[in-house]
Amino acid sequence: MPNKNESSVLPNHQCLNCKEALTYIEHARSLYCQKPLCQRAKVQDYLVDNKKRLTAELIIELEEYIQSAPNQKLPKGLGNELDETSPVVALLPANTKQLTNLSQKRQLEFLRHLGLIYKDxxxxxxxxxxxxLEHLNPPLQDDEAQLLGNACATCMGSCCKHGQTHAFVDYPSLKHLLxxxxxxxxxxxxxxxxxxxxPKQSYQYSCVFHGEKGCALPRELRSFTCNNFLCDGVLKYRNEVKYAxxxxxxxxxxxxxxxxxxxIYNNANFTRVK
Ligand SMILES: [Zn+2]
Known part of the structure; x- marks a missing residue:
């Protein structure tokens, strides 16, 4: 049995980032030392690894689907494109809330809010x-709007939860609408x-207008916030697809x-797999 000194500093253990020696116990706790820089590197490496893992999982799942699905399950345009190009990968958040009947109470809360802003x-x-938000961005080009809309349809509106019972209706949005x-x-x-x-049914604790098929409001009734917003996942994807x-x-x-x-989608077809 090694004595105390031998077991606490084994020469092979070092911080993965700065390479400084770690004690046996430190190493057992973490592959990184406690320096803030190395703790940040740890998070960064985790995110990169996680992204790689998710990407690999996604590609395996969808390749399996494509192999096993009879061709007619994929829209025509997609089938041809799949043979000729490799896809862009989009990693997005997910709306995991349950659909429930939209309560009278939540409807009234929204209407009270709307009335207040109207009076303002x-x-x-x-x-x-x-x-x-003070300003409305110009609308996206049709192709891009369709493509990013497909990304949002995959997520089903994780960001909508922030809409609560105000739906981000504010002075600039309502003034513009009126x-x-x-x-x-x-x-x-x-x-x-x-x-x-x-909507009859909306996602629990999400925006009052967050229905089964996304936002139940026509675009012109949505707030500036809702019309402008693109989440980090969509922004990254938008950037990648631009260069693909x-x-x-x-x-x-x-x-x-x-x-x-x-x-699986492009700007003309959308197929939900899971
Ligand atoms: Zn370190």
Whole structure:
């Protein structure tokens, strides 16, 4: 049996990042030393490894699907593209909430919020309630909108949870909407307009308009925040697909390091696999 000194400093153990010696016990706890720089390297390496693992898992799953699925299961355009190009991989978040009946209480909370903002606009009082975003970005090109929309369809709206019972409706968004109407809307007309779009079922604790098929509101009724927002996963994907020679995509929606949903798509076809 080794004595205490021998067992606590074994020469082979060193921090994976800075290569400084680690004691036996330190090494047993972590392959990295405690220096902040090395702790950051540890997280970074974990993320890279995790991304590699998820990518490999996704490709195996979808290749298996393609091999086993009768050809007619894949839309025609996709089948041809699969033979000719390798896909871009999109790793996205996942909406894992359950669909439930949208309660009267949550509907009323939204309508109360909408009424408040309506009164702010009437009174020219932009600072009375929270402003989420001042400006609306110009819309994306059709092809890109379709492609990024397919990424969002794979995730099914993880970001929508932040909409709660306000749906990010704020002074700039509502002012813009009201100004774009052909005739002036009364408060009641506005409340009625939005009420028409409450989904029967919405995702639990998510935005009141987050229904089974995504946002139940037409685009012009959505807030600036909702119309502009692209999550980190979609932004990364957008950047990668820009430089790829095809828009063919293997997409995975991931929750807690686990692949929840998958899809195969390009800017013309979308197939949900899981
Ligand atoms: Zn170190």
């Amino acid at each position: 606009v009437e009174a020219n009082n932009p600072t009375a309630n929270r402003v989420y 100004a774009s109407q052909l005739t002036d809307l009364s408060e009641q007309e506005l409340l009625d307009l939005y009420s028409d779009y409450f 020679n095809s828009s063919l995509t293997f997409a995975a929606a991931v929750d807690n390091d686990k692949i929840m949903f998958t899809s």
